[in-house]
Amino acid sequence: MGGKLGTIFARAGHDVVFSYARHQKKLERLARDAGANARAGTPREAAEESDVLLLAVHWSRLDDILSQTGPLSGKVILTCSLPLNAQNSELVIAHTMSGAEAVAKKVPKSKVVSAFNSIPSEVLFDVFDSRNRKDRPSMVYCGDDAASKKIAAKLIDDVGFDPVDAGPLRIARYTEPFALLVAQLAYDGREGPELAYRFERY
Numbered sequence: 001m002g003g004k005l006g007t008i009f010a011r012a013g014h015d016v017v018f019s020y021a022r023h024q025k026k027l028e029r030l031a032r033d034a035g036a037n038a039r040a041g042t043p044r045e046a047a048e049e050s051d052v053l054l055l056a057v058h059w060s061r062l063d064d065i066l067s068q069t070g071p072l073s074g075k076v077i078l079t080c081s082l083p084l085n086a087q088n089s090e091l092v093i094a095h096t097m098s099g100a101e102a103v104a105k106k107v108p109k110s111k112v113v114s115a116f117n118s119i120p121s122e123v124l125f126d127v128f129d130s131r132n133r134k135d136r137p138s139m140v141y142c143g144d145d146a147a148s149k150k151i152a153a154k155l156i157d158d159v160g161f162d163p164v165d166a167g168p169l170r171i172a173r174y175t176e177p178f179a180l181l182v183a184q185l186a187y188d189g190r191e192g193p194e195l196a197y198r199f200e201r202y
């Protein structure tokens, strides 16, 4: 998710720092492929230099990444990370709490927006390539800070989705299980994971 979204953000004109992987060479390759707006850096550099941080790690890596970024107070954290167990089969946080809210609790004074978790990574470049179409796929997002949500909506739009404001961060209690439904359709279906969704109003 981080590699693909970072590449798309860079191609859409944003400055991007790729950070957090086991091999620095992977981050450098991603930055090279993403073009002139991208570079590789440490999590601390990414956190210090960026207005918006994309949290795109497995739930089991959350404490590790947060221990490497330095203070994140005041930062906009866009999280697509789902609170999944090691097998990626069950949400370990649900119903009365969400992963996004747990991140917000762990990082005092950060501005967490939950987005991009309800889409398989495999479809992202296709959505970006067809961003000029009229009926764009939807992307739900939620958060408590209006200014941060505006930034998230712009990034969602830049990728090629129609941003759907689902409300405050607590709504991630609904969007995170919904993301598992999308994953079920994407990965257990016969037609491949290049799947997006669209809400229609009548």
Ligand SMILES: NC(=O)c1ccc[n+]([C@@H]2O[C@H](COP(=O)([O-])OP(=O)(O)OC[C@H]3O[C@@H](n4cnc5c(N)ncnc54)[C@H](OP(=O)(O)O)[C@@H]3O)[C@@H](O)[C@H]2O)c1
Pocket: 001, 002, 020, 021, 022, 023, 026, 055, 056, 057, 058, 059, 061, 080, 081, 082, 083, 084, 116, 117, 118, 119, 120, 121, 122, 179
């Ligand atoms: N994939 C999807 O379609 C999708 C969709 C919706 C939501 N999500 C959620 O988005 C999050 C990211 O998913 P993903 O599929 O992008 O995961 P991923 O491919 O495993 O990428 C996570 C990043 O963490 C790095 N990483 C893993 N272990 C590390 C370690 N010990 N030290 C340093 N870096 C480490 C990985 O680098 P390496 O290359 O070294 O492993 C990679 O850069 C997850 O929470 C997932 O639930 C994913």
